[in-house]
Amino acid sequence: DSGVTQTPKHLITATGQRVTLRCSPRSGDLSVYWYQQSLDQGLQFLIQYYNGEERAKGNILERFSAQQFPDLHSELNLSSLELGDSALYFCASSMTRGTSGSGGETQYFGPGTRLLVL
Amino acid sequence: AQSVTQLDSQVPVFEEAPVELRCNYSSSVSVYLFWYVQYPNQGLQLLLKYLSGSTLVKGINGFEAEFNKSQTSFHLRKPSVHISDTAEYFCAVSELSGGYQKVTFGTGTKLQVIP
Numbered sequence: 001d002s003g004v005t006q007t008p009k010h011l012i013t014a015t016g017q018r019v020t021l022r023c024s025p026r027s028g029d030l031s032v033y034w035y036q037q038s039l040d041q042g043l044q045f046l047i048q049y050y051n052g053e054e055r056a057k058g059n060i061l062e063r064f065s066a067q068q069f070p071d072l073h074s075e076l077n078l079s080s081l082e083l084g085d086s087a088l089y090f091c092a093s094s095m096t097r098g099t100s101g102s103g104g105e106t107q108y109f110g111p112g113t114r115l116l117v118l
Numbered sequence: 119a120q121s122v123t124q125l126d127s128q129v130p131v132f133e134e135a136p137v138e139l140r141c142n143y144s145s146s147v148s149v150y151l152f153w154y155v156q157y158p159n160q161g162l163q164l165l166l167k168y169l170s171g172s173t174l175v176k177g178i179n180g181f182e183a184e185f186n187k188s189q190t191s192f193h194l195r196k197p198s199v200h201i202s203d204t205a206e207y208f209c210a211v212s213e214l215s216g217g218y219q220k221v222t223f224g225t226g227t228k229l230q231v232i233p
Contacts, residue, residue, distance in 0.1 A: 002161065031219070042225045043162075043208060048218070055218045090161055094219065104150035104169040104212060105219055109161035 003027065004110035006091050012116045018079040021113045025072055025093030031055070032074040033094070033107060034066055038087035049074055081117045088112045120145040120211050124224035131199055132232050139194040139227045141209030151192040152210040153183055156226075162208060168192065179203070204231045 003026035013019055025032050034046040036059075045058035049068035060066075063081075068074040078085060092107040125140045143149065150169050154162040166177025173185040183194045192209060209224040 002163065004161075033221070035223075043223045045221065045223070050218060056215070056220060092162075104167065106152070106164045106167065107162075107221065109154075109163065111161050 002108040002110065004091060004093050004108050006089075006110035006113050008113060009111065010114050010116075012118065013081060014118055015081055015083060017081050017117075018077065019081065019115065021076040021078070021089055021091075021115075023074045023076070023091030023093075023110060025074070025091075026108050029093035029095050029108070030072065031094045031105075032068055032072070033092040034060075034074070034076050035090040035092065036087045037090060037112070041087075043090075046076070078115070083117050086115055086117045088114050120149065120213055120220070120222050122209050122211050122222050122224035124209055124227050126227050127225065128228045128230065130230045130232055133201055134198045136197050137195065137199050137203075137229065139207050139209075139229065141192045141194065141224060143190050143192060143209070143211045145211055145213055147213050150212040151183075151185060152212065152221075153177065153181070153192070153194050154208045154210060154223075156206045156208065158205070165194070165207070199229070199231050201231050201233060203229060205229060 005024045007022045030051045032049045036044045046060040048056040066076045090112045092109045094105040094107045121144045123142045131137045152167045153165040156162045166175045168175045168185045176182045206226045206228045208226045212221045
């Protein structure tokens with residue numbers, strides 16, 4: 001158990017819909033990362049938050065957005081869903097503390113949310 | 119910009135045989151290197167990481183990796199694999215960018231251990 005929790009575990013929805021995925025980082029971790037894993041694209045970095053602020057963006061679509069709340073949990077919002085959005089979505093957390101971080105922190109991954117868009 | 123190349127998408131190997139999973143990286147600055155493992159239906163977990171010091175890094179479950187700066191490689195090895203090692207393995211490179219950790223993962227190598 002990594003200490004990172006994600007809900008829901010599975011999600012089935014229809015095209016055009018909007019869903020919200022939730023992530024709670026390990027206790028004490030300030031950074032949260034979101035990843036998408038699909039068979040054709042592999043593991044893709046979406047976005048990173050640090051202590052409530054967006055810090056890095058990867059291959060995140062404009063239809064997707066995220067935020068990190070004062071209690072450090074994070075939500076990934078996926079809207080206008082398409083069939084191709086079906087994937088495993090992972091959240092990870094680390095102890096990165098901004099400029100005091102070394103860059104070598106381990107990321108701890110949650111079990112993922114499996115999204116199926118029909 | 120940093121990048122990671124995992125040269126083999128799938129590696130079949132017989133049980134108790136040795137295995138090497140290859141990883142090459144590119145980066146313009148000092149990097150930190152990681153190997154993560156993903157067992158079926160689970161998230162990724164850290165196997166080992168190289169930050170500095172000895173170029174031979176030992177990780178969990180009998181795995182080790184060697185950092186080779188001149189060849190920009192960080193290959194993962196195990197002298198004798200078990201059925202339970204069947205999983206997908208991801209190499210990752212990390213660097214500080216604007217004061218924050220930027221991590222790039224490779225495309226993964228599926229290790230299939232054959233009884």
